[in-house]
Amino acid sequence: MRQVDHFIHGGAGVAGTRFADIMDPNNGGVQAQVVLGDRSVLDAAVAAAQAAQPAWAAMNPQRRSRVMFDFKVLIEKHMDELAHMLSAEHGKVIADSKGDIQRGLEVVEFCCGLPHVLKGEYTQGAGPGIDVWSMRQPLGIGAGITPFNFPAMIPLWMGAVATSVGNAFILKPSERDPSVPNRLAELFLEAGMPAGIFQVVHGDKEMVDAILDHPAINAVSFVGSSDIAHYVYNRGVAAGKRVQAMGGAKNHGIVMPDADLDQVVNDLTGAAFGSAGERCMALPVVVPVGDDTAERLKAKLIPAIEALRVGISTDADAHYGPVVTAQHKAKVEGWIQTCVDEGGELVIDGRGFKLQGHEEGYFIGPTLFDHVTTDMESYKEEIFGPVLQMVRASSFEEALALPSKHQYGNGVAIFTRNGHAAREFAARVNVGMVGINVPIPVPVAYHSFGGWKRSGFGDTDQYGMEGIKFWTKVKKITARWPDGSPDGTNAFIIPTMG
Numbered sequence: 241m242r243q244v245d246h247f248i249h250g251g252a253g254v255a256g257t258r259f260a261d262i263m264d265p266n267n268g269g270v271q272a273q274v275v276l277g278d279r280s281v282l283d284a285a286v287a288a289a290q291a292a293q294p295a296w297a298a299m300n301p302q303r304r305s306r307v308m309f310d311f312k313v314l315i316e317k318h319m320d321e322l323a324h325m326l327s328a329e330h331g332k333v334i335a336d337s338k339g340d341i342q343r344g345l346e347v348v349e350f351c352c353g354l355p356h357v358l359k360g361e362y363t364q365g366a367g368p369g370i371d372v373w374s375m376r377q378p379l380g381i382g383a384g385i386t387p388f389n390f391p392a393m394i395p396l397w398m399g400a401v402a403t404s405v406g407n408a409f410i411l412k413p414s415e416r417d418p419s420v421p422n423r424l425a426e427l428f429l430e431a432g433m434p435a436g437i438f439q440v441v442h443g444d445k446e447m448v449d450a451i452l453d454h455p456a457i458n459a460v461s462f463v464g465s466s467d468i469a470h471y472v473y474n475r476g477v478a479a480g481k482r483v484q485a486m487g488g489a490k491n492h493g494i495v496m497p498d499a500d501l502d503q504v505v506n507d508l509t510g511a512a513f514g515s516a517g518e519r520c521m522a523l524p525v526v527v528p529v530g531d532d533t534a535e536r537l538k539a540k541l542i543p544a545i546e547a548l549r550v551g552i553s554t555d556a557d558a559h560y561g562p563v564v565t566a567q568h569k570a571k572v573e574g575w576i577q578t579c580v581d582e583g584g585e586l587v588i589d590g591r592g593f594k595l596q597g598h599e600e601g602y603f604i605g606p607t608l609f610d611h612v613t614t615d616m617e618s619y620k621e622e623i624f625g626p627v628l629q630m631v632r633a634s635s636f637e638e639a640l641a642l643p644s645k646h647q648y649g650n651g652v653a654i655f656t657r658n659g660h661a662a663r664e665f666a667a668r669v670n671v672g673m674v675g676i677n678v679p680i681p682v683p684v685a686y687h688s689f690g691g692w693k694r695s696g697f698g699d700t701d702q703y704g705m706e707g708i709k710f711w712t713k714v715k716k717i718t719a720r721w722p723d724g725s726p727d728g729t730n731a732f733i734i735p736t737m738g
Contacts, residue, residue: 242272244418246281246442247425249288250435256281260415260444265331265562266552268600272329274418277443279450282410285439286456289381289408292436297378297406301355308351308404311431315345318427322420326391327553329417331562331602332515334554337392344396346685347703351404357708358405370720376712378406379482382459383451385472386421388414388564389518390463395421397689398461401707403428403437407459411440412451416564418442452476459711461702462486463520465622466648466694473697484698484710488622489520489650489691492643493679494665495528495537496636496656503677504655505540509559511653511679512628513548513606516560518568520695521651521673521680525612525619525629527639534632538587538610545588545606545628552598562602563625569602572625576607579618579629584609590626620647636661644670650691653679672696 244262245252256275264271296304315322323337330337360374384398395411402409413421421440428438441447451457452475459482462472466487476483493511495504511523528534551558563569573591580586590605604626612619612629619629633639643652653675654665662676672691675681683689683704690701700710 241270244272244274244422244442246275246277246285247422247440248281248285249439250429262329262416262418263565264328265564265602267598268566268602272419274415274442276415277441277447279446279454281441281443282447282450282454285410285441286381286454288436288439289410290456292434293378293380293406293408296403296408296434296437299406301358301406304404304406305352305354307428307432308348308354308400311400311428311433312345312348312352314427314431315341315348318423322392322423324554325423326417326420327561329419330388330391331553331564332518333551333558333561334556336515336560337553340390341392343682344390344393344400347397347707348400350685350703351400354404354708357705358712360714366718367720369723370718372716372718374714374716376405376708377715379458379711379713381408381410381457382461382711383410383412383457385412385448385451385460385462385464386414387464388416389515389520391417391420392424394463395424397703397707399424399438401703402459402461402711403433405708405711407711408437409439410451410457411438412443412447413440415442415444448472449475452481453479455479458482460484461710463702469697470694482710484690484700484702485696486520486690486702487695487697488624488648489522489695490525490619490622490646490648491521491523491651491653492525492527492631492646493523494633494639494643494652494654495526495533496654496658496661497530497533498657499533499655500657501537501540504537505544507655507679508541508628509544509548513545513560513626516563516604517572517626518563518624520691521682522624523653523679524623524627525631525642527631527633527642529633529636529639531632534610534630538630541608541628542587545608548606550593550595550603550605552595552601560626563604564602566602568624569604572604572623572627575618575621575623575625576627579609579612579616579627582616582618583611583613584616584618584629585611614642622648636665640665640669644668647693648691648695649693650695651675651681653677653681
C-alpha cells in the first residue's frame with residue numbers, strides 16, 4: 241500500500257511506528273497510509289531548518305523571489321497532476337481542486353515581487369546629525385498547521401510568504417489528505433529552494449503540541465475549527481510564540497428586496513454547495529429581507545438546488561463530490577437532524593443520497609432549510625457541509641444584526657442594487673470580510689484574509705502585507721556620525737587608492 245512519509249531536509253523523513261489511513265471519499269476504501277510523527281521527527285526537521293535558514297535569510301531578496309517565480313512555473317506545469325492528487329484524497333471535484341491550487345498560486349505570484357514590500361523606512365535628519373531607518377528581518381523558523389479542506393491553498397498562503405521573507409517553514413498538514421503538501425515540497429526543491437527551508441511533517445495532536453511547545457519555532461500559523469484555533473493560540477502564546485489562528489465561520493448572505501434573484505440563486509448554489517460546503521468561506525445562511533423576498537427566492541432556489549449534480553471527484557459534470565470522511569458525513573447528517581428537531585422546515589433533504597456504483601462513498605445531497613431561527617444550535621454552529629439554512633429578516637436592521645451578533649465573524653455578503661444600503665452594510669457589519677454582490681469575498685493576494693470574533697485569534701491576517709508583518713520583525717536603527725577627522729581638523733578625508 242502506498243505510504244506518505246515526512247519530507248525532511250529534501251527527502252523522506254524517519255521511519256514511523258504510527259500510521260493513519262488515507263481514505264478514498266468516492267468509494268469508502270483505504271487508498272494509502274500516512275506516517276504520524278512525534279517530537280523526535282519534529283526535532284529532525286528543526287535541525288535541518290536551523291542549518292539551512294541563516295544562508296537563505298542572507299540571500300538577497302530578488303534571488304529568493306526568483307525561486308518563487310520558478311516555483312510558480314512548476315505549479316502551472318503540474319496543475320493537472322496536483323488537482324487529481326488533491327481530488328483523490330479530499331473528494332472535491334477537479335474544477336474545485338484547480339481553484340484551490342490557483343488561489344494559493346496567486347499568493348506565490350505576490351511573493352515574486354517581495355523585494356519591493358520588504359523595503360524599510362528612512363528619515364534623514366531626525367535630529368542633529370541623526371538618521372533613523374528600519375529594516376524587516378525574518379523570524380527564523382515558522383510553522384503552519386493546516387486543515388483538510390484546502391490542502392494546497394492554505395499551505396501556500398503560509399509557506400510562500402514565510403519562506404520568501406527568509407524564514408524556514410515546517411508544515412503540518414491534515415493527515416486526511418497529505419499528498420499534495422509533500423508534492424509542493426518537492427516542487428519547491430526543484431525550483432531551487434535549499435533543503436530544510438520548506439519541510440513537511442505529518443501527525444495528529446501529538447505533533448501539533450510538539451510544534452506549539454518547541455522552543456526553536458518562533459511563529460505558528462493555524463487554520464481550522466474555532467475551538468482548536470483558540471487552543472492553538474493560547475498554548476502557542478504561552479510558549480512565547482507569535483501566533484495567528486483562523487477558526488470557523490457561519491457566513492450570511494443578505495438578500496435585499498431589490499436584488500437580482502436569478503444572480504443570487506446562481507451565486508448561492510455555488511457558494512453554499514460548492515466543494516460540498518467544506519470551506520470556511522462557504523455561504524450556508526441566506527437572509528432574505530421580507531417575506532415576499534423569501535418566498536420569491538425560495539421558489540427559484542428549489543429547482544436550482546434540485547438540479548445540482550453530485551458525483552465522484554473526477555466527474556466533469558458534477559457540481560460537487562463527496563465529503564472527506566465517513567465521520568464527517570455522519571456529523572453533517574447529524575446537524576440536519578438537529579435542525580429538524582429544533583423546528584427548522586426541511587425543504588430539501590440530502591440525507592440518504594447514494595451514487596450508483598459508489599454506494600459506500602461519502603456523499604450527501606444538497607439540503608435546504610427554511611424558517612431557521614437564531615436560537616437553534618444548528619444556526620449557531622458551523623455545519624461544514626452541503627446545507628443551506630434560510631433565516632428570514634423583516635428589515636435591513638434585523639438582517640444587519642444577524643451576522644454582527646453571531647459568534648463567528650469571518651465573511652458576509654449583501655445582494656442589492658442599492659448603493660446606499662450596500663455602503664451602510666459594509667461600514668456597520670461586525671464581520672472581517674464583506675462581499676457586495678460577491679458571494680465568497682476572499683480578498684485577492686495583495687490584500688489580506690482574516691475574520692473577526694471566533695473566526696480569528698491574533699492580530700494579523702493571512703498573506704498580503706499582513707502576512708509580511710506576521711512573518712517578519714522590524715529592526716529600528718538610529719545613527720549619528722561624528723563630524724571631522726580623527727586628527728580633529730574637521731576636514732573630510734577623501735580616501736585614495738594606495
